[in-house]
Amino acid sequence: MGQSSDQPDSHSLWSGPDPHGQAALLLVESLLHSLIEKAVLTGHEALAVVEHAAEVKAEIAPDLEDSPEALAKSMALINAIAASLQRDIRN
DSSP: OOOOTTSOOHHHHHSSOOHHHHHHHHHHHHHHHHHHHTTSSOHHHHHHHHHHHHHHHHHHHHHHTOOHHHHHHHHHHHHHHHHHHHHHHHO
16 A cells, blocks of 8 residues: 655655755754854864764664665764864864
């Protein structure tokens, strides 16, 4: 039996950018950078938060039944934020 029209198939969920997810990640990344600039968090503390998020994502991916591709995309986004924070630490 086919999926109902209000349920997107899994391919459509990952075939293109998710504007809500992208906006949420941008806000979180901006917040981390702002907290570093205001000396609320050190760059190392912010990086530890992102590294912990990566660990948690890897741990829960099987429970969420993430495909290897979905997990790879999530991890790539988290790693991009980590790289951005690492640039702040070096500067």
